Amino acid sequence: MAIRYELIPDEQITRVKHLCNELMSYQKSLATVRPELFNGMSFESRMVPSVKNAKANYIIAAMDGDEIVGYVYSNVSPKEVYSNEFATFFDMDSVKGNDVGCLSQFYLKEGYRSMGIGSVLYEKSKDWLDSFDDIHDQFIYVSNGNVAALQFYKSKGFKVSHQILDGFIIVLRNT
Numbered sequence: 001m002a003i004r005y006e007l008i009p010d011e012q013i014t015r016v017k018h019l020c021n022e023l024m025s026y027q028k029s030l031a032t033v034r035p036e037l038f039n040g041m042s043f044e045s046r047m048v049p050s051v052k053n054a055k056a057n058y059i060i061a062a063m064d065g066d067e068i069v070g071y072v073y074s075n076v077s078p079k080e081v082y083s084n085e086f087a088t089f090f091d092m093d094s095v096k097g098n099d100v101g102c103l104s105q106f107y108l109k110e111g112y113r114s115m116g117i118g119s120v121l122y123e124k125s126k127d128w129l130d131s132f133d134d135i136h137d138q139f140i141y142v143s144n145g146n147v148a149a150l151q152f153y154k155s156k157g158f159k160v161s162h163q164i165l166d167g168f169i170i171v172l173r174n175t
């Protein structure tokens, strides 16, 4: 299977809409802590505002022929966007700079997992996040029950920092 990797410009994010919504359903299916919190989560409520609020976005799709079979979405944003009515994702004082990096969404369709595609997408995203010399803090938020994703990110060097929302989300950091 020859997979190509394609950069998706911000104005074309609807190309990953169906996969973003699949990701939300997938995460809900695994969650045991407050799975109902996923009910309000969708491409429109999560990805669209996130892309708008970020200073920079980086979306890479994995292509099998003309079909998008997976994507990863990372961004760089002012740290304040992570303190809102939904949650405070981390201690603001623990971040020295104004901005943080986030590997925000990651999804491969079933049948395309555990073949190394995720590792390629991860490396591309990490290189992008690392290219911001003035941003030292990178975050990944994993929802509860997703043991494989947690293992995946730990194997890449991210460390569990803390949990929020009664353990609904596990916060990982690069330091």
Ligand SMILES: CC(C)(COP(=O)(O)OP(=O)(O)OC[C@H]1O[C@@H](n2cnc3c(N)ncnc32)[C@H](O)[C@@H]1OP(=O)(O)O)[C@@H](O)C(=O)NCCC(=O)NCCS
Pocket: 026, 105, 106, 107, 108, 109, 112, 113, 114, 115, 116, 117, 118, 119, 120, 141, 142, 143, 146, 148, 149, 151, 152, 155
């Ligand atoms: C998580 C995900 C992005 C990983 O991508 P992937 O292509 O499956 O992972 P890779 O094949 O590159 O595997 C990388 C490593 O993770 C490990 N791994 C991958 N899937 C795993 C699984 N289901 N259980 C345990 N380990 C797993 C592999 O063993 C591999 O380790 P190695 O490098 O020592 O061989 C992908 O499986 C996925 O999209 N899952 C469904 C959606 C999801 O959970 N997204 C994350 C939301 S936070």
